[in-house]
Amino acid sequence: MSEFRPTHRPALGTKQTVSSAALRLSPLPEGTIIHVLAQPGEQDVVSFLGRFTKSPAHAVRPVSPGQWFIVHDEPMPHQEMKSLFATLEPRATGVDQSHGRVRIRIEGKMASRALSKGTAIDLDPSVFPIGQSAVTLIGHIAAHITRVGSEAFEIIVLRGFAESLWDDLARMSLEFS
Amino acid sequence: MASLVPCPNCGRRPKEEFTIKGAALSRPAAGADAADWFDYVYLRDNPRGAYEEYWHHTSGCRRWLVVSRDTQTHEVAACRDAADGSRLEERA
C-alpha cells in the first residue's frame, strides 16, 4: 500500500487575500455547490428550486437554459443532499460539485474595472445588476460570474483552474493596490 | 461581424468563446443511400455569401447554436439555439 495519503485541502488555501482600498480578492469557503439540470421542457424550475433554498445563505445562480448552481458557504450533510436530490427528481437532477468548483470573491470600487480586463461581458450595473449571472471567458479560463453586491462579484471556476485564475485576477488587480 | 456572435441565451459574445463545428446540413434518413451519406459527411458547398453553421458556445451557455453568417462580409444575419424552432431535418 502506498505511503502517500491524499489530503483534502482548499484549492486556494495557500493564497494571500489581495486587499487594498479599491479592491479586495478573497477565496470563498469551500462549502456547497450543487449543479441542477432540469429535464427539457420543464417550466418554473426557479420557483421550484426556491422552495429548497429559502434561507438567504443558500443562493440559486442561473448557469444556462435549464441549469443552475445552488451555492452555500457551509458543506451540506450527505443525508440532506441525498434528500434534496430525491426531491428534485424527476423534474431536475442535482450533481454535487462542491469539490469540483471553487468560488472566489472580488469586491471594491475597482472590482469591475479589474474583471473587465479579462472578460468581454458588459459589467455595467445597468445591464449586469445584482443577482445577474453569466458564464464567460476570463482570459482563457471559462468562469461563472455573479454580481452579488453593488461592487462585489462571485466567480465560480473549475477547481483545476482555480489557482491559475486566481493568479490572473491578482495580476489584473495589481494597478489598483 | 462574426467576431461578435449574438448568442440567443447569453447576448453578444466574442468568437473566442465558441467552437465551430461546420455547415448545418440536413441529416439523411437512417436508411439512406450510401451516396447520400457520403455527400453529408464529406461534401461542402463552401459558398461565398450566406452560410449556416453549427457553433457551440463552449465557454458560455454550452448550447449548440445555428449561426447564419455571410462568409464574405462576416455579418451575422441570425443566431438561434439549435433546439429551437423548426428542425433542420424537417425544413429540408
Ligand SMILES: [Zn+2]
Ligand atoms: Zn450562449
